[in-house]
Each structure stands twice: as structure tokens, then as C-alpha cells.
Amino acid sequence: MSTRRGLIQAVLAATTAPTLLLGREARAAASAADFAAAAAKQPLLTPLLGVDDTTGDRDAEAQLLGRWPAALRGRFYRNGPALLQRGGQRYHHWFDGDGMVQQFRIGDGRVVHRGRLVRTAKLRQEQAAGRFVVNALGTSFPGQPPAGGPDSFNTANTSAIEHAGRVLAFWEGGSAYGMNPDDLATQGPVAWRPDLVQVPFSAHPKLDAQGHLWNIGSIGNRIVTWHIGPDGRLVRVQLTASPFPYGMAHDMAVTARHLVLPLPPLKMDFTAPTVGGRRRFAMSPGEPLRVLVMQKDDVAKQRVFELPPQMLFHIGNAHETADGEIVLSYVGAPDARFMDEGAVALMAGRPHDDGPSEVCLARLDMATGRARVERLPGSEGGVEFPRIHPQRVGEAARHIVFGAAWGAPRALAVFHGVQLLDTTTGRTRRFDYGRDAIAEEHVFVPRPGGRGELDAWLLGTVFDAKRQATVLNLLDAARVEDGPVAQAVLPYVLPLGFHGNFTGA
Amino acid sequence: MKPTTPLHTVFTTTALSLLAAALLATAPTAQAQEDCTTVEVQNVRPQQGQLMLVAYDSAESYRKKPVARLRLPAGDAATQRFQLCGLAGSTEVALTMFQDLDSDGRMGANIVGMPTEPWGSSGTPGTFGPSWETGRVKLDGSVIVVRMST
Numbered sequence A: 001m002s003t004r005r006g007l008i009q010a011v012l013a014a015t016t017a018p019t020l021l022l023g024r025e026a027r028a029a030a031s032a033a034d035f036a037a038a039a040a041k042q043p044l045l046t047p048l049l050g051v052d053d054t055t056g057d058r059d060a061e062a063q064l065l066g067r068w069p070a071a072l073r074g075r076f077y078r079n080g081p082a083l084l085q086r087g088g089q090r091y092h093h094w095f096d097g098d099g100m101v102q103q104f105r106i107g108d109g110r111v112v113h114r115g116r117l118v119r120t121a122k123l124r125q126e127q128a129a130g131r132f133v134v135n136a137l138g139t140s141f142p143g144q145p146p147a148g149g150p151d152s153f154n155t156a157n158t159s160a161i162e163h164a165g166r167v168l169a170f171w172e173g174g175s176a177y178g179m180n181p182d183d184l185a186t187q188g189p190v191a192w193r194p195d196l197v198q199v200p201f202s203a204h205p206k207l208d209a210q211g212h213l214w215n216i217g218s219i220g221n222r223i224v225t226w227h228i229g230p231d232g233r234l235v236r237v238q239l240t241a242s243p244f245p246y247g248m249a250h251d252m253a254v255t256a257r258h259l260v261l262p263l264p265p266l267k268m269d270f271t272a273p274t275v276g277g278r279r280r281f282a283m284s285p286g287e288p289l290r291v292l293v294m295q296k297d298d299v300a301k302q303r304v305f306e307l308p309p310q311m312l313f314h315i316g317n318a319h320e321t322a323d324g325e326i327v328l329s330y331v332g333a334p335d336a337r338f339m340d341e342g343a344v345a346l347m348a349g350r351p352h353d354d355g356p357s358e359v360c361l362a363r364l365d366m367a368t369g370r371a372r373v374e375r376l377p378g379s380e381g382g383v384e385f386p387r388i389h390p391q392r393v394g395e396a397a398r399h400i401v402f403g404a405a406w407g408a409p410r411a412l413a414v415f416h417g418v419q420l421l422d423t424t425t426g427r428t429r430r431f432d433y434g435r436d437a438i439a440e441e442h443v444f445v446p447r448p449g450g451r452g453e454l455d456a457w458l459l460g461t462v463f464d465a466k467r468q469a470t471v472l473n474l475l476d477a478a479r480v481e482d483g484p485v486a487q488a489v490l491p492y493v494l495p496l497g498f499h500g501n502f503t504g505a
Numbered sequence B: 001m002k003p004t005t006p007l008h009t010v011f012t013t014t015a016l017s018l019l020a021a022a023l024l025a026t027a028p029t030a031q032a033q034e035d036c037t038t039v040e041v042q043n044v045r046p047q048q049g050q051l052m053l054v055a056y057d058s059a060e061s062y063r064k065k066p067v068a069r070l071r072l073p074a075g076d077a078a079t080q081r082f083q084l085c086g087l088a089g090s091t092e093v094a095l096t097m098f099q100d101l102d103s104d105g106r107m108g109a110n111i112v113g114m115p116t117e118p119w120g121s122s123g124t125p126g127t128f129g130p131s132w133e134t135g136r137v138k139l140d141g142s143v144i145v146v147r148m149s150t
Helices: A002-015 A032-041 A043-049 A121-129 A337-348 A477-482 B013-023
Strands: A058-061 A063-066 A074-083 A098-107 A110-117 A159-163 A166-170 A176-179 A186-190 A213-219 A222-228 A234-241 A258-263 A289-295 A298-307 A311-320 A325-333 A358-365 A371-376 A383-387 A399-404 A417-422 A428-432 A437-446 A456-464 A469-476 A484-489 A499-504 B037-042 B050-056 B068-073 B080-084 B092-100 B119-121 B136-138 B144-148
Touching: A032 A043, A032 A337, A043 A456, A074 A110, A074 A159, A074 A166, A074 A437, A098 A166, A213 A258, A234 A298, A258 A311, A258 A325, A289 A325, A289 A358, A298 A358, A298 A371, A311 A383, A325 A383, A383 A437, A399 A437, A399 A477, A417 A437, A417 A456, A417 A477, A428 A477, A437 A499, A456 A477, A469 A477, B037 B092, B050 B080, B068 B080, B092 B144
Parallel strands: A159 A499, B037 B144
Antiparallel strands: A058 A110, A063 A484, A074 A098, A074 A499, A098 A110, A159 A166, A166 A176, A176 A186, A213 A222, A222 A234, A258 A289, A289 A298, A311 A325, A325 A358, A358 A371, A383 A399, A399 A417, A417 A428, A437 A456, A456 A469, A469 A484, B037 B080, B050 B068, B050 B092, B092 B119, B092 B136, B119 B144
């Protein structure tokens, strides 16, 4: 592993770096001009140019390749930071950009794409100013008026789902933004109740097989839990104290009776100014990876498990066993270097070693409070964006799909393939989109009437640098290694995104 | 790779709640001109409710014992100036304000205590709420500027 990383660094230093940021401090953020020069020489960087808010809308019918099944009908949504530059300014950190929701309408022999920036209050304020003025995770703008609350910073840039007739665009620290599924017009922040205005509704809610949407929000020393019914109405909101106040709380899982919230030992201190895109996020020495398990119907009934220290962004799933354990799958990392450095390097178009990641399975004994962590194979080159079959959310799920990197070094620290892990056997199966591709999150789409987790498709986007186009790919989940059975090629490049979800027609 | 942007904001909700409580009692009075100073408020939402202001003149009294209070209609302009009086004997002050959009006499807050109505402070309050140190300004005849939150 370390040899491979050393080789990557050596190759990148010899091939890529000279085209990027010559003469600059190794960790410096990029200016818009620097990045434009880099992108002109490195075709993989095009998606990180982003869009602007006069030309940001995208509408096209995709060119279809292969065989799109007639049974596949619905809308696939993705979200990610898309407006990355304004008036010569360039954000320093990938997470800073304004969100853009991509919608792919699939059916009737067509794939029609529509992309719209989420018209947040923050975006409208900066449109009026003609420049960035609102502090972001990795870019500071001193001297601004005080913020009215979390939604002053809300970029709605992390994920999207269609639920109860509206699209919800998510960010981690503030309200979900509602959008109209027909035209992706922004409807505004969703509060569900007047006293819930600006209460964080995080970016990784879990939709169970019955249509209930479960979520958390983290605010200072408190955790908020949300239960939204299948009709889109608020069922219940609860508050509890955080066992790791002011810490990062990014993803959560749901089981039949519990909400499961991993809390990596990373404090989120936004009071210090950024330096070159970095806030010096680092794991707190000696602190464990905590997992807060709360009873759905009364979050005061809870247990906190302490696991070996790990950074954690994303979970695969959780479920309860007959003998009283909760089994939680997640992607762990030994440090927070992607958060603090990798996402800055990406915005600068600079090679970066994001370090190892590993797929873990934690067994949480609800009776004793003890936890065991098992490392699963298949993550030696780096994996992220774990997803499972949507009808297995909260139940035992055998298979997890990831974006992945492996093998020979590539020109940027990005994923180039999709990988399916059988958590029972440890077997992995992969498809490599090639060295000119950036593979993004792939999601399971159940076949209508299908039985079993692999009686499904995998749907995900890839940036094809040769075509200079974003391509939507459809794979047979049972035959991942065969690659796409169908593709929809857009006549343009979409900004790289984070997460998304499919809604059947 | 990604994950997200956890910019979960850490508002000093207790501080803002105390600010709201202090503003509940209002007693603007005409005073001698030498007891007064000019305040300029920016980012006002025109024609929406009322502006509530309170002034403290020491770290010890901050959020506990105001030296002056004022309640004004929100008015027509985003930037407004008015006189704040009753400051005789004070050498510096920290002003805290909120715009009572619904004119119910209290600062709206959500279930975790974060303000749901615009707030502001003299000085450089920063992102996460005012304090005596960030809000204090000298009473030297200069106009005191308060920027309401975005």
C-alpha cells in the first residue's frame, strides 16, 4: 500500500504537477486563473471548473448506447458542489461550492437530463453582490455581516432525493431545500414546523422500504432526530445531547428499532479563519469513534459505543440481529486528511494522497455495550460512496457497491471504477471505466418484481475525459465486471457530484 | 472521497436568548443631546415589525443590566440612523439588536434556541453571536454602526 502510494506520488510529480501549480506552496489553494491553466492541460479537471449562475442550467436529451430496459422507468437525482468560481474568485475546498441538482428522467426509450443550481438564500445574496461573500468550509470572506443562522451558509450541495412529491436537496448543517420535480425550480428551505426553522436536517437521511424518511441534525452540543412520514409530513422530532459535542456527524443508519449515528473524533471548529483552504481539521488524540444508538420512539433511551479511533464519512447499512446485536457497515480511514487536504488539492487540480480507507463491519452488542470491529477485504486502493439495495435499508444487506480505485496509479486521486462487495464471502467484483474516467457514486435500482439484492441494476455517472462528457451508466448488479449494459451520453460535462437517489416512476 | 460540508453552525443561542430578554423592557426617553449618540443600523428589513436595541456599558453588566434601551418601528429603509440617549457617564458601549419581524415583543427562536429573526451588534460580532469584547465601541462622537444579520 505504501509502495503504491509512493509510486503514485512519484508518477504524479513527474507527469501532472508541472502542468498545474508550478512554484506554489505545496498545499496552497488555487486561483481561478491557475486552475483554468491547469484544466487546459489536464482533461480530467474539466468537471471542477463548475458552472456559473448565468449558464448553470443544463437541459438535454442524452445519446443512448446499448440496451436501456423498458422496465427501467423513473428519475435519478444527484447533487454536488457546482458553482465553484465567481468573479475571478475560486473556492479553495471542494465542499464549498453551491449545490446543483441533476435529474435524469429515464423511460419511453429516452434519458432526458435537467440540471439546476439550488437557488438558496446564500446563492441569491452572492448573485446580487456579484462575488462570494459568505464564509464556507474552506474559504473565508472577512468583514461580512453576522449570519442569521445555519441557512445563511447553506449551499444545499450534498445529496438529493424525491420524497412525497418534492425533491429535497440536502446539506449537512442546515435546512433541506425543496424543489419542484417537474422543473427543478427551487421552492425554498423546508422547516416542517415554525419552531424548526433552520434546524439542521443532515445530508444522509435514510428512506426505509415503507417510505419513512429518518434523519439526524447536529447543532453544537445537541443532536436532532427527524422522522418524516411517507406523506411528507413531520411525524416526530426529538432532541438529545451529543456524546461528542461540536463534533462531526455526517451519515447515519436506521434499523428496525434504532437510529445509529457514528461520531468520528473530529471537532468542527469554524471560529478560526481558513488558511489556504484548510481549517486544520484533525482527529482528537485519544478519542474513540463513537457510535450513538438511539431508540427510534424515544431517543433518550440510548447507548454509546466506543470503537477504535477512525475517521468516517459514510455508512453502508445497519441491521439488528436476533441475538441483540446491531451490525453496522461503514468506510473508515485512519485520519482526516481528505477533509483537510485532499478536497483542497482537488480544487487546485493537484495530486494528493488521500490515504487508505477500509470497509469495516462493527458488531454492537446492545446488551453489554461492547463492540467488535472486523475489517473486510477489497479496499486496498481506496473506496467510498457505499450504497446498498434500497429495500434492504435497516435490514440485513449482503452486498455493498462503492466507487473505487485500484491498480496502477492514475492522474488524479479520484475513483475510476465501481466495485461490489459481498460482505458474507469477502468477494469483490469490479469494473474499471479506464484511466480517462472519473467514476462517481453508483446506486442500486431494483428490477420491478425482482427478488434478491442482485436482481437489480447499478446506476451511476462517470466523467469521460476523452469524450469530455458526463455519461450515465447502467450495469447489471449480478454482472458488474461486464461493465455497462447501457449508457446515456450527455452533450456536456457536469460538475462532479457527491450523492443521489433513484425514484421509480 | 466526499462527504460533506458540515458547516453546522454553533450559535451562541444562550447569549442571543439573553439579548432578547434584555430587550423586552423598553424605555426610550428624550434626553439631553450630550447624553446621546448616533446609531446607524444596516440590513434592516423595511416595514417589517420593529427594531429592538439595548446598550451595555461594561463587561460586568453585559447581558445583565442595560444602560439604555430603544424600540423603534422598522421604517422604510434598509439603512437607518437614530439617536440613542441615556449614555451619560459611559465611555464605551456594546449595542445588541434584533428586528422583531412579527412585533410580538420577543426574539423568535427555534427549538434549539437559534434566533429566527435578524440580530445584530456593534463592533465586529463575527458569525456566531455577540459578546462584550466583540461588541464594545468607544463613545467618542463617532456614529455606531450595527449590521443586522443576513
